[in-house]
Amino acid sequence: MDQSVKDALARWPDVPAVYGWLSLDARGRWRLHPQGQSAQGGPGExxxxxxxxxxxxxNYExxxxxxxxxxxxxxxVFLRLDAAPYTLRLSDDNRSLLTHTNAVxxxxxxxxxxDAGQLYAMTSLGAGIVLDRDLPPLLEKLATDSGAPLLDALADLPRGGTIQAAFPGAYPAAPLSLIAQENVAQELGFDPDPRPQAA
Known part of the structure; x- marks a missing residue:
């Protein structure tokens, strides 16, 4: 967080939060909702x-x-998340993942x-969805803990089952499981559309 922001927080600690003005889409693009109506589902600007x-x-927290x-x-400024708190992409050398904020x-x-074929990662920064254009090359890189291609193992993964998935040279094996799209926010631990709390 910027020092100027920390200083402003110390100077004015009780400024009311706002809702509905900002969203983050599935491709990691910040969108402005000039009428404060992000909760209505529009794409924004x-x-x-x-x-x-x-x-x-x-200053994203x-x-x-x-x-x-x-x-x-x-x-x-609380925001609507259309997919996850972060959008993840492959680094230029294809050896790691970066967030839409350019954090490694x-x-x-x-x-x-x-169940829509979208891949998410639980990271030390928070949950992220893999950018659609980078999903195929990432899936090609992922392997089971025995070294077999992950794509081959996924065909036999039952709902509720777990397999180990590794990104060789970048991330060691971690559990991979199937989830319903409607349960993504709950299972990954984020509020997709914060609203003002009742007094």
Whole structure:
């Protein structure tokens, strides 16, 4: 978090949070909802200013309830997550994963594959969905703990079953299990659409 943001928080600790103005789509793009209506499900407007994007990326956090927000000076801007708190992509050398905020993923604690074919990783930073364009090459790299191609093993994985999946050279084996898309937020521990709490 930027020092200027920490200073603003110390100076004005009780600024009310806002909801409905910001969302993060499945491709890791920040979207602005000028009327504060992200809860209505609209796509919003793309934020393209590089300085604003970098500021949001540096000041992106979550609270203990799994609600993610952008700390805009002294004010928390809670956001709607269309897929997960992070969107993960392969690094340029294809040897690790990076978040949409350009943070390097050091560890993967678990993998989740939903019934729509989307892959998620539980990381030390939080849960992330693998970017759609990087999913095929990543699946080609993943292997079971015995070294067999993961794609071959997935065909025999029953619902409720778990196999070990490793990214050789990057992440050691971690459990991979199947989940229903409707249960992703609950199982990965985040609130996809925070609302103001009742007084």
């Amino acid at each position: 793309s934020i393209t200013n590089s300085q604003i994007l970098e500021f949001i990326n540096r 979550h609270d203990e309830a799994g609600r993610w927000y952008f700390q805009n000076g002294p004010q928390r 993923i050091d560890t993967v604690e678990a993998w989740k594959l939903d």
